Amino acid sequence: MSDAEAALGAELGAVRPDLALPYAAALPGARAAVLARLWRGLTHEPLPWVARRERAGGDGVTLLLADGRRLHGPEVDPYATDAPVEQVWLDGRPYDRPARLMSALAVPHSAAFAAELDHSAASLALSRAGQPAGAGSVVAAPERSWEWEQSVVDGHPFHPNCRSRPGFSAADQLAYGPEHRQVVPLGLAPVDEALVVGEWPERFQDGGRVLVPVHPWQAAHVLKCPPGEVIDAHPLMSLRTLALADGGAHVKTALSARLTSSVRDISGYSIETSAIVSDFMAEVASRTDGLLHVTRTLGAVTAGSPDLAAVLRESPERYADTATGERVVPVAALAATGLPGSPSWLADFSRLALTVCLRLLDLGVALEAHGQNLLVVLSPAGAPVRLVYRDLADIRVSPARLARHGVAAPAMTGRIITDDETTLRRKLFGALITGTLGATAGSTPVLREALAAAVRDVPPTADLATLTEGPVPTKALTLMRLSPERPGDLWAELPTPLR
Known part of the structure; x- marks a missing residue:
């Protein structure tokens, strides 16, 4: 075991000795899953070195590094989500552990990233070990949307830091990780001076x-x-957002730990x-004819620090008629429903998502519609009937596009407001x-079939060419972790799955 794996294992032996053996057994698969995400980044992102x-056809792909070394591994489908990579070769030497590979590459900032990768693999093994019947299992048929969320075991489908939670002990992960299905006791910190926006409930006064x-x-x-x-x-x-146990609102808390890429405070x-x-x-x-709802922000508060703030918003379940059997499921949890295995279902879902998101983009709003922010309302028969979007902090709004449709822009400035076409299209696509359609399909061939069926019925807009012609923008997640001196998102370009 690596240092991070051994340390987490030792903590686990103290707090949950019954999980020690399942944890050790899960480590090889967790390393391969993280290595697959890392190798995808290395083969598809614009890394300067x-x-x-x-x-070479079926013989994989070779990366020629700027210093003359050769890194070789299997060909990578950029939209694949279930293809572990057992090992890659650096100048002929095999590496089966992502952290050791990154250390051996010895590129700028690789040491810090290697530590994150090590922790990601160890934490992923712990997440898998804590499941009653293996990774991705569901304890019982979920009834509430938060139960569906807790069925997501492996975290981000493409980020090498899919389960990196530095600063979290084994006990912390078991207590607070959604995949471990525990009830979390949120503290209520009294503050004398605070900025309150919206309606703050009496129960929180x-x-x-x-x-x-x-x-x-x-x-x-x-x-402290x-x-x-x-x-x-x-x-x-998201770990920092929780559904109140009494069935009320969802609360987004400040959590000043680096999860995947970002520190989760609230600005x-x-x-x-x-x-x-x-x-x-x-x-x-x-304006979407009932095809999209947003979970409204009920109230927000800050005590003058991003480390002490919170946001209350509606539960997505408000927009599903649960009495008739409708369910609202986060896109990232759709695999647990079994529905994406049907080509016709995936085409229907792609058609719904493209229709709504392209209509909003043409209007002037770019949603960050990934598998965590976007939810789908399913009919009693499982058909996708409408979408729910939550967490409005990272959308982008174009006043120029809104004006063309006679819509007044919100009275605000700052990072949400932009007319830059590249920024708007990157945010959505x-x-x-x-993060949504590719991760749900799980591979380029399956995604191509679904999109080909869907785009025939999607109203054409100037933005649609980003998908039909390509290239398709995607966050350069590995490059971002290796570029701490460059704040904000960095981007890669992928071929469109339609070509």
């Missing part, structure tokens, strides 16, 4: 003070304070603009094609 890539919901990890490791009064909540896919900008963006998006969604 890769001079050339050579593909104490006289003249505001009670800010605080994640217990944040209370212990960042705020006891949680105080607590309320129970179910952790959702003052997000709090200040939350009501404006929520009201604007509710009006825009009303970088999430929708790879």
